Amino acid sequence: MTDINEEKFYVVAAKSELDATGQMHVDLNGEQILLCKDGDEYYAIAYMCSHEEFGLEGGTINNGCITCPYHGAEFRLKTGEVLAPPAYENIKTYSVRTDEDNISIGLAE
Numbered sequence: 001m002t003d004i005n006e007e008k009f010y011v012v013a014a015k016s017e018l019d020a021t022g023q024m025h026v027d028l029n030g031e032q033i034l035l036c037k038d039g040d041e042y043y044a045i046a047y048m049c050s051h052e053e054f055g056l057e058g059g060t061i062n063n064g065c066i067t068c069p070y071h072g073a074e075f076r077l078k079t080g081e082v083l084a085p086p087a088y089e090n091i092k093t094y095s096v097r098t099d100e101d102n103i104s105i106g107l108a109e
């Protein structure tokens, strides 16, 4: 049986780094990721929107969702599920762990 938890976690940011904008672009081993804060929760999603090749950075975050700043597609931060057009494909999400000060993202080994 395969262990589905075979991920390695990398510290990518201090929590304080997201205080100003609630978002941060992370290049983790070549994966382009957008780290997001919504209330007290942290999420890591694909940096690129699935509609066109534009970044989701700067999108509005509200109620666990992000709205793309370009044409308004909406995605659920926790699952990457697409909720509103013009995007129709879900986006990738990553596991996130936090400790008192730092945020880590998990990548499959």
Ligand code: FES
Binding pocket: 049, 050, 051, 052, 053, 054, 068, 069, 070, 071, 072, 073, 085, 086, 087
């Ligand atoms: S690039 Fe995101 S909705 Fe068009």
